[in-house]
Amino acid sequence: MDFKALPKIELHCHLDGSVRPKTILDIATKENIEIPTYDLEQLRKLLEAPLECKSLVEYLDRFNIPIKIMQSKESLRRITYELLEDAAEENVKYLEIRYAPTLHTEKGLTLEEVIESVLEGIRQGEKDFNIKANLILSCLRHNGANSASTVVEAGKKFLGEGVVAVDLAGAENEGFAKEFVDVIKVAREYGYRVTIHAGETGIGVNVVDAIKLLHAERIGHGVAIRDLKEAYDLVKENNVTLEMCPTSNMQTKAVKSYEEHPLFKFYKEGIRVSFNTDNRTVSATNVTGECESIGKVVNMTYEDYKKIYMDSVDAAFTTEEIKGYLKTLI
Numbered sequence: 001m002d003f004k005a006l007p008k009i010e011l012h013c014h015l016d017g018s019v020r021p022k023t024i025l026d027i028a029t030k031e032n033i034e035i036p037t038y039d040l041e042q043l044r045k046l047l048e049a050p051l052e053c054k055s056l057v058e059y060l061d062r063f064n065i066p067i068k069i070m071q072s073k074e075s076l077r078r079i080t081y082e083l084l085e086d087a088a089e090e091n092v093k094y095l096e097i098r099y100a101p102t103l104h105t106e107k108g109l110t111l112e113e114v115i116e117s118v119l120e121g122i123r124q125g126e127k128d129f130n131i132k133a134n135l136i137l138s139c140l141r142h143n144g145a146n147s148a149s150t151v152v153e154a155g156k157k158f159l160g161e162g163v164v165a166v167d168l169a170g171a172e173n174e175g176f177a178k179e180f181v182d183v184i185k186v187a188r189e190y191g192y193r194v195t196i197h198a199g200e201t202g203i204g205v206n207v208v209d210a211i212k213l214l215h216a217e218r219i220g221h222g223v224a225i226r227d228l229k230e231a232y233d234l235v236k237e238n239n240v241t242l243e244m245c246p247t248s249n250m251q252t253k254a255v256k257s258y259e260e261h262p263l264f265k266f267y268k269e270g271i272r273v274s275f276n277t278d279n280r281t282v283s284a285t286n287v288t289g290e291c292e293s294i295g296k297v298v299n300m301t302y303e304d305y306k307k308i309y310m311d312s313v314d315a316a317f318t319t320e321e322i323k324g325y326l327k328t329l330i
C-alpha cells in the first residue's frame with residue numbers, strides 16, 4: 001500500500017518533539033540562545049531518541065533543547081507553521097498538535113501569549129497548506145493540579161478558536177489520575193474534550209482511572225491494556241480510541257518490536273486505534289512511517305486502513321462539518 005498517498009489523520013503529535021533541527025539552529029542563532037552544538041548532524045543526533053533508549057524518562061530528556069528555543073512568540077508561531085507544512089506534505093489532512101504551555105514562559109511570555117502564538121501558526125498553516133488542525137493543551141503531571149488549573153484557565157478563552165482539549169502528560173506513575181479529578185472536571189464543564197496519556201509503559205490500571213475518574217474519551221498509547229482485562233474491556237465497551245505511536249513505544253521499551261506492537265491486533269479485536277508519531281523529530285518518523293512499520297509486519301488491507309482512518313476521524317476533536325469533509329477524502 002502506498003501509505004504516503006493515502007489521506008491521514010494524526011491525533012497525537014507533540015509540538016516540542018516535532019521541531020525541524022534546522023529551525024532549532026536558525027532560532028538559536030537569531031535569538032542568541034546557547035545550545036550544545038551548532039552542527040546540524042550532531043544536533044539531529046542529540047534530538048533523536050535512540051532505539052536503545054532505556055526508559056520513558058530517558059526519552060523525555062530529548063525535549064530540553066527544543067524547549068530552550070521555544071520561548072518567543074515568533075519561534076512558537078514558526079515551529080507550528082512548519083509542523084503543518086511537514087504533515088501536509090505527507091498527506092495528513094487533519095492534525096491535532098499538543099504541547100505544555102507552562103514550558104514556554106521562561107522568557108516572560110504569558111500562558112495566553114504562548115497559546116495565541118501557536119494558534120497563529122495553525123491559522124497561517126491552514127491557509128497555506130491543505131490541512132486542518134486543532135490544539136490540545138497538555139498539563140505536566142509532575143507539576144501537579146494547581147499548574148494544570150492555570151493551563152485550563154488560560155486556554156478557556158481559546159475554546160472554539162482552535163483549542164479543543166486538555167491532556168495529562170509526562171512520566172507516568174501508578175494512580176496519577178486521582179490528583180487531577182477536580183481540574184479535569186472543571187475543564188470538561190468549560191467545554192474541553194479530554195485525552196490522557198495512560199498505560200504507556202506498563203500500568204494498565206491508569207487507563208481504568210483515566211476513563212472512570214477523568215472521563216477520557218481517548219487514551220494516549222494505552223499499550224498496557226493488553227495485560228489488564230478490566231482496562232481492555234473498558235476501552236472496548238466505551239469506544240475509547242487509542243492514540244498509538246509504535247516507534248515511540250519501541251524507544252521507551254513499552255514494546256520490543258513492531259511485531260509485538262498491539263495496534264493491529266487491537267483493531268482486529270474491535271478496539272478503535274489511530275496511527276500517530278508522538279514526536280516527529282525525537283522518534284525520527286512521520287505518520288507514513290508509522291503505517292509502513294506496522295504494515296510491514298501485519299497483513300493490512302486497504303479496507304483495514306480505511307476503517308482505522310474512519311475511526312480516527314470519528315475520534316477527532318473537531319466539528320461534524322470537518323469530519324464530514326475528512327470522510328469524503330478516502
Ligand SMILES: [Zn+2]
Binds near residue numbers: 169197220
Ligand atoms: Zn505523547
